[in-house]
Amino acid sequence: MVQRSKPRTYEEFCKSSYYNAFVKFxxxxxxINPLYPEKFIDFVIKSNVKLDHWCRDELYDTYMFEMIKVExxxxxxxxxxxxxxxxAEKQEAxxxxxxxxxxxxxxxxDIRNGLISPWLLLxxxxxxxxxxxxxxxxLAIIEPALxxxxxxxxxxxKPADVELTKEIIKExxxx
Numbered sequence: 001m002v003q004r005s006k007p008r009t010y011e012e013f014c015k016s017s018y019y020n021a022f023v024k025f026x027x028x029x030x031x032i033n034p035l036y037p038e039k040f041i042d043f044v045i046k047s048n049v050k051l052d053h054w055c056r057d058e059l060y061d062t063y064m065f066e067m068i069k070v071e072x073x074x075x076x077x078x079x080x081x082x083x084x085x086x087x088a089e090k091q092e093a094x095x096x097x098x099x100x101x102x103x104x105x106x107x108x109x110d111i112r113n114g115l116i117s118p119w120l121l122l123x124x125x126x127x128x129x130x131x132x133x134x135x136x137x138x139l140a141i142i143e144p145a146l147x148x149x150x151x152x153x154x155x156x157x158k159p160a161d162v163e164l165t166k167e168i169i170k171e172x173x174x175x
Contacts, residue, residue: 021051028055035067035079035114065144068114069154073161076117077168083115084174096174099126104133111142118151123165125175 013019025044034040043063044054053059068076081095087102087110088095099121102110107130110116121127134142155162169175 018051021054025051025054032060034060035064036071039063039067061144064114065147068117068145069147069150073119073158073164076119077165079115080117080120081168081172083110096172099124099130099174102130104130104138108134108138108141112145114145118146119161119165120169120174122146122148122151123155123162124169127174 008016029037029040040060040063044059047059049059084095084098087093087098087106091101093101098116099107107116111121121131131139
């Protein structure tokens, strides 16, 4: 790395290509509202991807699909229930009817974007019933978020988290 003998001024930075790239990235982050924004920013910085590629959907997808696998179960469940509550408010419905009555295209979008966690979806009867209603195209869209072999191993390796999930499902009357 070449070091400059004199630091750049604010005006020089504003006229540089870096300024526009950072502004574009800031706008991208605001628009996509990423899961754990600070971790996403750390991810792109550490990814060794060029700055002008930080706003690519594929990069966010890579981050998000990995993040939903390692995030705390409680956080995933909380986000899922919050998504269900927001759906219920808009639909004037009961949140625990999400898996029964949510428009399948909306559900595909929510699952694909990590808003409905595999923890809840794959451990509830109504979640699995919803999955059975998806067509092949919808299943292909959500497949990266649902990595079934991964989740089977995870559920087997984390019985306490599965039990917590089932308690929440029972308490929330989701099943």
